[in-house]
Amino acid sequence: MHMADALISPVVGGTLWAATAGLASYAAKKVQNDMDEQKIPLMGVLGAFVFASQMINFTIPGTGSSGHIGGGVLLAILLGPHAAFLTIASILTVQALFFADGGLLALGCNIFNMGFIPCYIAYPFIYKPLVGTTPSQKRIMLGSIAAAVAGLQLGAFSVVLQTLFSGISALPFTTFVLLMQPIHLAIGLIEGIITAVVVGFIYQEAPQIIQPTALNPSLGAASIKKVIIVLFTLAIITGGGLSWFASSNPDGLEWSIAGINGEEELQASDEVHGYFAEIQEKIAFLPDYNFKAAPASHPASVEGTEATTEAAWPAVDTGTSVAGLVGSFITLILAYFIGKGLQVAAKR
């Protein structure tokens, strides 16, 4: 599934953007060093192939419903992990632009979930060991299904984590996991079977396509370690950088409230969660509706108001609500007239 802009925070989106951008440049360098010029047109058309295949409905026997493929594992089998990763990234970019599938900020998350996981985890650690250097129809079947299922499970879990850390959705962790994992088990099985029959078909008709990537140990243990180190360094740097940026944001009241709550959170849960929760709180918490009150950003005075209003959320005030409602209404009307006016102006 595609992660959407509306559900993520800039910190999570930005962190994964940076991570995938780093990965993509790494993969691009790898592909370039490969010196296999044939791969340039091949990656292009295979990307188009997977994009178009995703639109074909495959009837699932006995259910009346239909499924389709994601193609990450298939591409990794055909192209090797680096080229496959870039190919998937290009597919997701075009989908984000033309179909608004996912979104521009969520693109990093999506490339991570649907590109990094199948290409750099499911393929090298599940498909390759299972299929080995001497593929057979049975091994291909087993490897493809296992890789696709594992890839989608991890991908779905990653979606859950990204949503959770973003803090926009109020879905509790367990509910979300219970919602996502079983559905993606089914999707993964179907994807795995389709991948397996296609790879099996190719192996039967044109084995020379499958053989070289099977023999070529393109992803050594050292290089995967490097990928992961680079990835985490990037994640930490950007995560840190963005949270610094977020905390230096001048919306005083909002941030100091978040600071107080963040501390409580830290005690309540383990460190990693606390770190994200803190960032999450900073972004998630509501600034005062009454904008005149904004200058009152002294931590001390905030603590004072906190004590009296008991809750961590801002005062419930009919006045500001009505003002907001009226203002919003006017804003919408304005938007309509701006649109119409510019339309007329543009046509002149």
Added chain:
Amino acid sequence: MSHHTIDLTNILYTYPDGTTALRNLSLHIGHGEAIAIVGSNGSGKTTLLSHLNGVLFPTTGTVNIGGYPVVQGTLTHIRRTVGMVFQNPDDQLFMPTVYDDVAFGPLNLGYPPLEVEKRVISALKTVGAYALKDRPPYRLSGGQKRAVAIATVLAMDPAILVMDEPTAALDPLARRQLITLLHTFSHTKIIATHDLDMVLDLCKRTIVLHNGSILADGPTLEIFRDRDILEQAGLEQPFSMQSCPICSKI
């Protein structure tokens, strides 16, 4: 343009899967000739063309173009001399816009930007596609795609023009325009085709391929009058040479 002759000597080509596509084929083509290569599907036409600019290398035998043997080391020179128009223009037009596509060859040859621009504009004007320069290739009609594909080759200023099925999938008007265009070229032309009427129009000499070897080689009219050869090669006389089905006159 120097004298560019083509000499193929005892060419044998076997595909990696074991199919032999060309058997003991020898051929001489002189400068400025217009030659048609005809034959049924699978007779080896495309394989033969692929040898002319080093897309394929013969298993045994030699290919010589303008005095240079076609080997790995001469490829840059050969590909500058021999321009190849592929059967399916979609395979040939891979760049984002028509302009970029026509500029691809000259840029790779290392020409300075101004020269590239000059070549692109002149090639597009020659094929009458200048107005299309900013369009992406998938927004062109079949005839337009073909014209642009030819322009991509012309921009490299080749001495020899090799074309695979140039009139396939063209409507009658686009086909006529293409033939008129090809008439204006002074290049050595080698055209593989099933369109025997076009051959009659364009090429003085015809080579008939059958099962990977030359069945006949001679003046076009002579070959097209020989029904036995045509039948053996799986071909049929061009319509313009067949008697009228209504009045039985030619």
Added chain:
Amino acid sequence: MIKLESTWLNLRTIDDLATQKTFIHSLNSCTKLITTLVFVVLVTSFSKYEVTSLLPLLFYPVALMSLGNLPYKPIVKRLLLIAPFIVFIGLFNPVFDQRPIAKLGSFLITGGWLSFLSITIKLLLTVTSALILVATTGMNSICTALSQIGVPKPIVIQILFMYRYLHVLLEEFLKTNQAYNLRSFKTAGIHYKAWGSLLGQLLLRTMDRAQRIYQAMLCRGFDGKVPLLSAARWTKKDHLYLLFCLSFFLLCRFINIPQALGTLLTGGFQ
């Protein structure tokens, strides 16, 4: 099959829109790309319960659609296609988050409903801005912008090649699917017995095509580098546009305009 066809049509529609010549279309692609990215980050940076202060941001897509002469229909249609999943996830918010957060007369509004509304508005803003970017810029110019802002060339080339052949392959797939449907009478999808051979054949054909393209590239002197032509220059227009948009965004981010307007008009409520 329907999906295949609508995808193809959608691609062509947006591509058509991008060939127009309006003020917005004439801007440098880098300007538009940067503005859009800033806009998306800005929208998502609003807090989870923010509703009113998001609304002025609607001016941006509305103005761009008017100035760029974009029709509402395809964009709204796309939005409706995307919406269900996000709305489904968003609808859990009112269930799990029932803290009262604002009061309207005697109504208490819970945080869940407020954040649900916020998600919906964010969805509207982010989806439209992405579609507007591509419909006023076109894929090729976006790719030039990408390489200008430093995206490695192999990635840009990969996107360009992918996009180029997407048009060819979608058409080819459409035909294959039609051929399949004409001879199968039972179901709408592909029967499992044909999964491997149908997709496998298409895959082999695709790989053959890649080989032919590679040969065509070699024939024109390809040596591993794809030359990309230089991008359009920045003009005064671009600077002004960027400046205007960014200051508007900042204004929206730090001042709750509807709230201010409302306070001004309703005055004495405080």
